[in-house]
Structures are given as C-alpha cells and as structure tokens.
Amino acid sequence: MTTFDDAPGGRLRNLFRTTAFKLSVAYLLVFATCALAALGYVAWNASRVLDDQMVSTIEAEINGLSEQYKVGGLRRLIAAVERRAGEPGASLYLVTNAAGERLVGNIAALPTGLIVDPGQTEADYARNGGSQSLDHRAIMQIFVLPGGFRLLVGRDVEERDRLRSVIGRTFGSSVGLVVVLGVVGAWFIASRVLKRVDAMTETTRRIMAGDLDGRLAVAGNGDELDRLARNLNAMLERIGELMRGLRDVSDNIAHDLKTPLTxxxxxxxxxxxxxxxxxxxxxxxxxxxEESDGLIRVFNALLMIARLEGASAREEFQVFDVGAVVQAVAELYEPLASEHGLALVVVTEGDPLTLRGSRELVGQAVANLVDNAVKYGGPDGEIRVSAVRTGDTLRLSVSDSGPGIPSDARGRVLDRFVRLEEARSQPGFGLGLSLVNAVVRLHQGTLALEDHAPGLSVVITLPAGDAGG
Known part of the structure; x- marks a missing residue:
C-alpha cells in the first residue's frame, strides 16, 4: 500500500511526485518553449528588418553616387564621397580605380580581393584614423562604374549586433525569470494540493482504523478534489449504512429468531x-x-435483500409492462381479500406503463404490499392498487383502510425485523417492507408511506422505461 512519507525530506519528495507539480513543470516547459520561440522570432525578424533597411539605404546611395558620376565624372563622384563621408553617422564609402587602388573614402582596409567582385556582401573592415586591424563589420555593396572604377558603399552592423546583444540578454533574463516563477508557482500549487491530499490520507487512515463516521473535508471551491471528496463521502455514507444494517440484522437475528428456534x-x-x-x-x-419452513423463508428474504443491495440484479433488467404485473398480483390476491371482507380495486392510467427493471422483483414488491394491506386493512374495507404514469415517472401505490402507521414510526418500519406492537398478532418477521424498499432502491426509485385517512398508502415512484427497450 502506497503511503506518504511524513519526514521533511520525504515531504519534499512527495511534493515532487505530485501530479500537480508535474503538470505545473510541464506547463512551464511548454510556456518557456513558446516564449523562447516568440523571442527568437522577434530577434530574427528585427535583425532582418535592420538588414533590409541597411541594404535599401546602400542601394539608394549607390544609385545617387552613380548618377553623380554620370553627370560630373570621377571628379564630381570623389567630391560627393568626401562630403558624405565627413557627415556624422555617415555610411561607409570607398572609390578605387580598376587596379583596386584607393582614391577616396572612409575605409582604411578590407580583406584582400574583396573589392574585385561586384555585388553585396558582409565583411570585416578597418576605419580611417584607427588601426589597420579588421575589427569592424559591415554590409557592403560593390558597384563597377564605367571605366573600371569601383564604388563601395556599406553600413556598419554594430547597431544590429547591439540589438542582438540586448535581445540575447533579455532572452536569458526572461528565461531565468520564467523558470524561477514557474518553479515557485509549481511548488505553491503542488504544496496546496499535497496538503489536501495529506488531510484526505489522514482521514482515510482513521477510517481504516475503525472510525467509520470520519468524512473527507470539502473545501467548497468545487474543484476535482472536492468532487472526489463528495463522491468518497457518499460512498462512505453508503458503506456506513450497510455496516449499520449488518449490525442491526445481526442483533435482530439474535433476538427475533431466538423465539422460533427455541x-x-x-x-x-x-x-x-x-x-x-x-x-x-x-x-x-x-x-x-412448519417452523423450519418459516425460518427458511426468513433467510431467503434476507439473502434476497442482500442481493438487491449489492445491485447485481440490474444485470437482468428488461423492459416490461407494470400494468400487467399489477393486474396479475391483484388476480392472485383477490380471493384472499374477499375472505377478509375486503374489496380489491385496481386502477391503471397512462400509456405505456413500461419500466426497465426486474418483472419478478417488482411483482414481489407489489405482492408484499398487497399482502400487508390484506393483513392490516381491517374488515369491510377497500384495497386500492394503482399504477399511473406521469411524464417520465411511474407511480405505484397500494392503499388500505386499516389503522395505518403512526407518522413517527413510518421511517422505522422500513428496517429489517421491525414490527409494531399492533402487528405482532399477525404472522411474519418484519421483512416485507424492507424487501420492498430494497427493490425500490435497486430500481433507483423512492418509497413513501402516506396517510390514507383512514389507513395507509404506500407510494412507489420509479423512472419509466422506454418501450423500445
């Protein structure tokens, strides 16, 4: 059996093993991956936009300078390059002859052979007035002018690299912050869940130790643990009822069967x-x-009630006509009712009177109620058996004109072996209404004992079945 470790280290291990912690970490990984992908896309897109802007600027300057060359020749081109190179934040310029010798520009050095091949490239360079080491980098475009002269225009990528550096630092700090917040959040959520699970575990330990009245705490927020706690509490309540019923049956067997055995x-x-x-x-x-047969009937009734409470009889359910069952029971008990001077009246209303359940068990329940009505209905009275459909429910009732049952005893007579003082003169062991109640619960219905003024009316409400099966 899996148990929780109460030691500090064990509690930490339990925390890491919780589903809440694992789900939080999984969500953290998914969120971090999405965040990294989003930041990466932003960085790549920003770098591409800067590159496109620099290329557009370079192309515009090359077009302008080539026009200067067409209009005024090399002299005008050199003058224009000198003027632009001296402006703040200027682009990179270089004009060479056909042999690659520098004529004018603000670039001191380039990689060997770079100026020979026309087109766009990205390469290292050295600035004027500094060392000759190629410690800067730029996007450049080389254009061949008429006469074999070369025109180079470029833009330093320092700004782009600085943006990438800023995004990279933001990238790292964001990931670190996400991880820290995610781990703290996972710990917070998992610790709360673990606290509730530990409370449930402690309650279940007390219940397993014999405290059958213990119930799981419900926080009231309607989450999955609350739903689990409510369902488990309902199960524990049902188990408690069965255990109390078992104790009552044991006590009643010891007391009520002692007399016939003696x-x-x-x-x-x-x-x-x-x-x-x-x-x-x-x-x-x-x-x-005869005495033995009576005892056998008692034990058969107890076994049937236990079988009904186990709900295994639902496997044999089928759709049947309740009206036909009521008519059959009435025909069976009509001669007995006549012997007692009672009129047996049957009323069926609604179409169809179908029910999905056990025909035999429902018939047994109705027969038990009619038998009780014959025993306790009093002379020259009437027994009314009705089956009425209202919407999606069936209402079965058996009413008599006898002394009835006091209102304060109507809940108690549904228990096993319970017989009121007025009924002890009649044969029986007090299992009839218990059997009826078990049949009703098996069919997920309700049983009510109502005042018939005079007499008693036993009302059964059941969900109607589909005639199509």
Whole structure:
C-alpha cells in the first residue's frame, strides 16, 4: 500500500511526485518553449528588418553616387564621397580605380580581393584614423562604374549586433525569470494540493482504523478534489449504512429468531418425550417442518435483500409492462381479500406503463404490499392498487383502510425485523417492507408511506422505461 512519507525530506519528495507539480513543470516547459520561440522570432525578424533597411539605404546611395558620376565624372563622384563621408553617422564609402587602388573614402582596409567582385556582401573592415586591424563589420555593396572604377558603399552592423546583444540578454533574463516563477508557482500549487491530499490520507487512515463516521473535508471551491471528496463521502455514507444494517440484522437475528428456534427445539424435545403413537409423532414432526419452513423463508428474504443491495440484479433488467404485473398480483390476491371482507380495486392510467427493471422483483414488491394491506386493512374495507404514469415517472401505490402507521414510526418500519406492537398478532418477521424498499432502491426509485385517512398508502415512484427497450 502506497503511503506518504511524513519526514521533511520525504515531504519534499512527495511534493515532487505530485501530479500537480508535474503538470505545473510541464506547463512551464511548454510556456518557456513558446516564449523562447516568440523571442527568437522577434530577434530574427528585427535583425532582418535592420538588414533590409541597411541594404535599401546602400542601394539608394549607390544609385545617387552613380548618377553623380554620370553627370560630373570621377571628379564630381570623389567630391560627393568626401562630403558624405565627413557627415556624422555617415555610411561607409570607398572609390578605387580598376587596379583596386584607393582614391577616396572612409575605409582604411578590407580583406584582400574583396573589392574585385561586384555585388553585396558582409565583411570585416578597418576605419580611417584607427588601426589597420579588421575589427569592424559591415554590409557592403560593390558597384563597377564605367571605366573600371569601383564604388563601395556599406553600413556598419554594430547597431544590429547591439540589438542582438540586448535581445540575447533579455532572452536569458526572461528565461531565468520564467523558470524561477514557474518553479515557485509549481511548488505553491503542488504544496496546496499535497496538503489536501495529506488531510484526505489522514482521514482515510482513521477510517481504516475503525472510525467509520470520519468524512473527507470539502473545501467548497468545487474543484476535482472536492468532487472526489463528495463522491468518497457518499460512498462512505453508503458503506456506513450497510455496516449499520449488518449490525442491526445481526442483533435482530439474535433476538427475533431466538423465539422460533427455541419453539422448534421445544417441539422436537416434546415429541421425543411425550409422543405415544406414530400419529402424535407425525403431528409433532409436521409442526417442526412448519417452523423450519418459516425460518427458511426468513433467510431467503434476507439473502434476497442482500442481493438487491449489492445491485447485481440490474444485470437482468428488461423492459416490461407494470400494468400487467399489477393486474396479475391483484388476480392472485383477490380471493384472499374477499375472505377478509375486503374489496380489491385496481386502477391503471397512462400509456405505456413500461419500466426497465426486474418483472419478478417488482411483482414481489407489489405482492408484499398487497399482502400487508390484506393483513392490516381491517374488515369491510377497500384495497386500492394503482399504477399511473406521469411524464417520465411511474407511480405505484397500494392503499388500505386499516389503522395505518403512526407518522413517527413510518421511517422505522422500513428496517429489517421491525414490527409494531399492533402487528405482532399477525404472522411474519418484519421483512416485507424492507424487501420492498430494497427493490425500490435497486430500481433507483423512492418509497413513501402516506396517510390514507383512514389507513395507509404506500407510494412507489420509479423512472419509466422506454418501450423500445
């Protein structure tokens, strides 16, 4: 069984193992990758824009200077280059003859052979008035003038390199900040999640230790942990109900079955002691068998209730007509009702009266209610059995005109082996309504005991089934 380590180092390891921390780190990596890609694109695009601007400026200057050469010849070109080279922030200029000898310009040195090939290039150069080392870099364009003269115009890329440096530093600091904030955020989120998970773990430990009344804390913010806690609490509540029911059944079996077992033993002992003829012994054995059959029916009822509460019977559900089931039960109990002086009335309304469930179990539930109504309905009364469809629900009810059940005892009679004092004169063990309640819960319905004035009305509400299956 996986447990959480409560030591400081263990808690840190638990923090790193949490799904929240891993998801936060994953989101951090995705965000950092996107941020790096965005910054990289901005840097590349800015550099390209600067390069395009410098190339456009160079081409414009070459066009202007070549026009000067066409109009005034070499003398005018040299004068124009000298004037422009002396301006602040000037471009780079160089004019050479056909042999590559420098005539005028603000470039002191170039790589060997560069001036020979016309076209655009990016190369190192040395400025006038400085050392002859090629410690600067520029974008240059070389243009061949009539007469073999070479015209070089360029722009220093220092500004572009400075922009790249700024973007690079921003790049590094942004990534560092994102990583720090991401790790802190992941730690904060994961620690909060881990704190709630630790609280849930401690609660589950107490529950496993025997505290079945313990429940998981719900923060109330509606997140996934709250939903998990609510579902687990509902499950624990249901388990608690089953455990309480199991304890009640054990207690009730110990008390309510003690009398018939004692009576069974006494009959057998009396038969052995006093039976003087085969007929007397046979009569005693028949009484023993009758008592045994009653006990078997009790245990069968308990097994059926346990099976219904386990919900395995849903696997056999099918669509059937509830009206036909009600009619069949009424026909079965009509002779018995007549013997007790009771009129049995059946009412069915709505079409179709279909239900998806177990035909046998619903029939058993209705039969139990009709049987109780016959037992406790009183003489010269009426038993009304109805099945009515309203929208998407089916309402089954069995009403009698007997003494009814006090309102303060209606919740208690649904428990197993519970019998009111007024009912102890009738045969039974107090399992009929418990079985009906289990059938209703299996079909995800509700059971209500209502005042019929006089008498009792047991109302079952079930979700209607689709006639198409």
């Amino acid at each position: 009576r069974l033993r006494n009959r057998a002992e009396e038969a052995l002691r006093s039976a003087e003829s085969p007929e007397a012994l046979r009569t005693a054995l028949e009484g023993v068998i």
